Amino acid sequence: MADYILRDGKIVIPAVDFEPSLIFDCGQCFRFTPDEDGAWSGVAFGRKLSARRVGDEALLDCSERDFAEIFHRYLDLDRDYASARARISNDDFTREAAAFGAGIRILNQDFWEALCSFILSQCNNIARIRSIIERLCGMFGDEVGGGKYSFPSAEKLATLEPDDLAPLRAGYRAPYVISAARDVAEGRITAEELLPMSTEGAIKRLCEMQGIGRKVASCVLLFGAGKRDAFPIDVWMKRALAEHYPAGFDPMAAFGEDAGLAQQYIFHYTRHLADKV
DNA sequence: AGCCAGGACAAGT
DNA sequence: ACTTGTCATGGC
Numbered sequence: 001m002a003d004y005i006l007r008d009g010k011i012v013i014p015a016v017d018f019e020p021s022l023i024f025d026c027g028q029c030f031r032f033t034p035d036e037d038g039a040w041s042g043v044a045f046g047r048k049l050s051a052r053r054v055g056d057e058a059l060l061d062c063s064e065r066d067f068a069e070i071f072h073r074y075l076d077l078d079r080d081y082a083s084a085r086a087r088i089s090n091d092d093f094t095r096e097a098a099a100f101g102a103g104i105r106i107l108n109q110d111f112w113e114a115l116c117s118f119i120l121s122q123c124n125n126i127a128r129i130r131s132i133i134e135r136l137c138g139m140f141g142d143e144v145g146g147g148k149y150s151f152p153s154a155e156k157l158a159t160l161e162p163d164d165l166a167p168l169r170a171g172y173r174a175p176y177v178i179s180a181a182r183d184v185a186e187g188r189i190t191a192e193e194l195l196p197m198s199t200e201g202a203i204k205r206l207c208e209m210q211g212i213g214r215k216v217a218s219c220v221l222l223f224g225a226g227k228r229d230a231f232p233i234d235v236w237m238k239r240a241l242a243e244h245y246p247a248g249f250d251p252m253a254a255f256g257e258d259a260g261l262a263q264q265y266i267f268h269y270t271r272h273l274a275d276k277v
Numbered sequence: 278a279g280c281c282a283g284g285a286c287a288a289g290t
Numbered sequence: 291a292c293t294t295g296t297c298a299t300g301g302c
Contacts, residue, residue: 028283118283121282121283121284122283123284123285123297123298123299124283124300125281125283125300125301125302126282126283126301127282127300127301128282128299128300128301129282129283131300131301169298169299170298170299171297171298171299172285172296172297172298172299173284173297173298174298176285207285210285211285211286212284213285213286214284214285215283215284216283216285219283232283234282234284235282235283235284236282236283237283267283271283
């Protein structure tokens with residue numbers, strides 16, 4: 001486990017490839033928000049976390065126990081991102097994207113939260129995804145203090161009907177959420193069964209579920225099941241790849257196991273160039 | 278005001 | 291194997 005020190009009740013770690021504004025606002029998660037002093041706060045695995053970078057240090061506001069049990073892994077602190085960026089920087093475009101995105105880390109999110117969140121993401125913009133998910137958590141999650149709520153369990157949502165989600169204003173995605181909640185709650189799909197599978201095999205498996213196609217499946221696997229080579233292609237990635245690699249693009253050939261991180265650099269950089277971030 | 282959004286799906290070429 | 295229409299909603 002990565003080294004840390006305790007100062008003023010906060011976990012202090014080196015801010016190596018650790019920029020909260022990138023990590024929490026690059027479109028991989030939807031539940032963290034910035035406050036006045038530049039700290040990003042949210043809830044993951046039912047626990048509150050606040051993270052801030054000051055110079056070359058990152059200050060984490062959470063208990064030592066939560067750090068050890070949850071956030072150390074959540075923040076992917078054992079991975080060498082500098083080496084990954086160097087491997088990803090294999091042409092001018094990826095070099096620019098990786099340099100611009102230095103500080104991003106791929107969070108190891110809860111499988112169900114990632115699954116549910118990216119079902120809600122389809123044909124939707126990030127701002128609205130955030131608002132729908134906040135309503136979902138406020139209505140069906142548990143209060144964890146400070147007016148914050150946990151992400152509701154699959155078991156909880158499995159007891160509901162799509163109409164019960166009407167206040168979320170999630171549109172046609174509501175029945176997909178309920179269906180997925182029941183699949184998870186009743187054990188028809190688990191993260192554990194996906195882990196030993198190839199990423200392509202796991203994509204096929206997730207695509208058997210209602211309302212899940214290649215893109216959502218890839219996001220779930222990358223962000224919620226540790227499949228680092230998953231390479232989600234949404235409308236932004238389509239544009240970027242068409243512009244920079246008109247002859248076609250093979251993410252595994254280009255990036256191998258770094259494909260997921262490379263995708264996130266390209267996604268974020270492309271949205272920046274479009275003035276979206 | 279209208280275009281578009283981290284798509285999926287069925288139906289049509 | 292590709293293209294198109296439809297789905298529900300609101301951020302910008």
